[in-house]
Amino acid sequence: MPDVFKRWLYKRWLALIARTITLCNSLVSALFPCVVNAMNDVLIKLGFVPFFAQQLADPVVLESRLGRVISVQRSVAMVACGDQRRNVELTLNLQQAEPVDRPTVGDWVILDETHTRIEQVLERKSLFKRIGSGNTTQFQPIAANIDVVFIVSSCNDEFKESRLERYLALCDEAGAIPVIILTKVDLLDDAGGYIERARSVQSGVAVEVVNALDPSTLDGVKGWIEGNSTIALVGSSGVGKSTLLNALAEETLAATGSIREDDKKGRHTTTHRELYFLASGGLIIDVPGMRELRVADVDDALGHVFEDIEELSEKCRFIDCKHMNEPGCAVLAAIEEGRLSGRRLASYQKLVRENEFATSTLAEKRAKDRSFGKMVKGGKLHKEKTGRRGPL
Ligand SMILES: Nc1nc2c(ncn2[C@@H]2O[C@H](COP(=O)(O)OP(=O)(O)OP(=O)(O)O)[C@@H](O)[C@H]2O)c(=O)[nH]1
Numbered sequence: 107m108p109d110v111f112k113r114w115l116y117k118r119w120l121a122l123i124a125r126t127i128t129l130c131n132s133l134v135s136a137l138f139p140c141v142v143n144a145m146n147d148v149l150i151k152l153g154f155v156p157f158f159a160q161q162l163a164d165p166v167v168l169e170s171r172l173g174r175v176i177s178v179q180r181s182v183a184m185v186a187c188g189d190q191r192r193n194v195e196l197t198l199n200l201q202q203a204e205p206v207d208r209p210t211v212g213d214w215v216i217l218d219e220t221h222t223r224i225e226q227v228l229e230r231k232s233l234f235k236r237i238g239s240g241n242t243t244q245f246q247p248i249a250a251n252i253d254v255v256f257i258v259s260s261c262n263d264e265f266k267e268s269r270l271e272r273y274l275a276l277c278d279e280a281g282a283i284p285v286i287i288l289t290k291v292d293l294l295d296d297a298g299g300y301i302e303r304a305r306s307v308q309s310g311v312a313v314e315v316v317n318a319l320d321p322s323t324l325d326g327v328k329g330w331i332e333g334n335s336t337i338a339l340v341g342s343s344g345v346g347k348s349t350l351l352n353a354l355a356e357e358t359l360a361a362t363g364s365i366r367e368d369d370k371k372g373r374h375t376t377t378h379r380e381l382y383f384l385a386s387g388g389l390i391i392d393v394p395g396m397r398e399l400r401v402a403d404v405d406d407a408l409g410h411v412f413e414d415i416e417e418l419s420e421k422c423r424f425i426d427c428k429h430m431n432e433p434g435c436a437v438l439a440a441i442e443e444g445r446l447s448g449r450r451l452a453s454y455q456k457l458v459r460e461n462e463f464a465t466s467t468l469a470e471k472r473a474k475d476r477s478f479g480k481m482v483k484g485g486k487l488h489k490e491k492t493g494r495r496g497p498l
């Protein structure tokens with residue numbers, strides 16, 4: 107399928123999702139007027155859709171105790187609740203939950219009756235997550251309930267195909283639509299080479315090119331912000347995420363900082379994740395540049411991002427071909443003939459290895475946690491029984 111057609115399909119797909127959401131909203135209003143009274147404009151501007159309404163049995167919760175997480179600092183979260191912003195604590199249960207189950211930016215949450223604590227996190231419709239940095243093998247949630255991810259990269263030495271492939275795999279796993287945004291196009295005579303390279307990282311992926319300092323170049327990017335959709339801005343420090351956010355918002359919402367001249371790296375100006383509201387509609391989560399972006403559970407996602415390699419490997423002589431030096435390897439033949447780059451195969455193999463290792467470590471950990479949970483439960487049960495026996 108030609109790339110232009112795939113990009114067109116992506117845009118149509120986004121428009122279809124927006125229309126479906128509007129249609130669902132109308133259906134819910136016709137069928138459940140009380141729910142919809144509560145699903146007022148404010149909630150809808152916060153990105154509320156029927157997917158979340160279905161999880162709430164009590165309309166009172168909808169009216170007064172539902173909120174969207176704007177930012178989280180340790181055990182305190184800033185939550186948009188109606189027209190107000192509240193600093194609320196996480197309950198002890200949530201503080202002790204697995205990191206991935208704790209509230210994160212973009213989550214819909216239910217507060218307790220005093221509006222001082224988060225009681226529950228609603229099921230997410232999407233979640234961008236990575237394996238946390240350091241020695242951990244736990245998922246760290248980055249942004250929840252996002253529709254589109256702007257993967258930002260600049261037209262200079264920072265640009266790396268392998269980094270984009272990693273972001274694309276995480277985005278696919280998250281269940282969001284990826285758009286690669288190339289910034290700093292004003293510093294080049296011709297950005298054609300960067301555009302070509304960006305398009306080569308996933309068949310049909312959308313690529314937009316901007317000078318984030320010049321609002322007149324942003325029409326293509328704005329086309330991806332439909333209604334009250336939520337967008338996550340990800341990419342290395344210094345690529346211009348906060349600059350782009352400010353330009354889209356037409357006001358200074360986030361601080362920006364200069365980059366180092368020698369290696370074009372940023373200075374990690376943005377230090378925490380935060381959800382911002384655009385006056386024109388739409389919500390944007392600015393994510394600080396992440397030094398490490400480890401993947402897990404991206405088996406299917408790698409199949410989508412590296413569709414070309416997976417298609418070629420079906421023609422390899424051996425079904426378990428690793429494309430190292432096996433005879434009859436269709437992938438190596440494609441490299442030999444210049445139809446595939448060696449860099450892309452190396453990047454694919456690296457991600458496959460990393461994914462296999464991290465996914466099996468996670469599975470082991472989950473199994474251990476389950477058996478530990480059973481042991482604790484067993485012990486508690488025993489105590490309760492002993493307690494009840496009392497006088498014996
Ligand atoms: N010439 C030019 N400079 C840009 C562009 N986008 C951003 N910059 C500059 O690049 C520098 C870094 O921009 P930021 O917006 O702070 O980058 P960031 O991605 O938010 O960085 P972190 O907050 O550290 O993650 C600033 O000096 C911006 O003015 C662009 O399109 N063209």
Ligand SMILES: [Zn+2]
Pocket residue numbers: 419422423427428429430432434435436437438
């Ligand atoms: Zn092969």
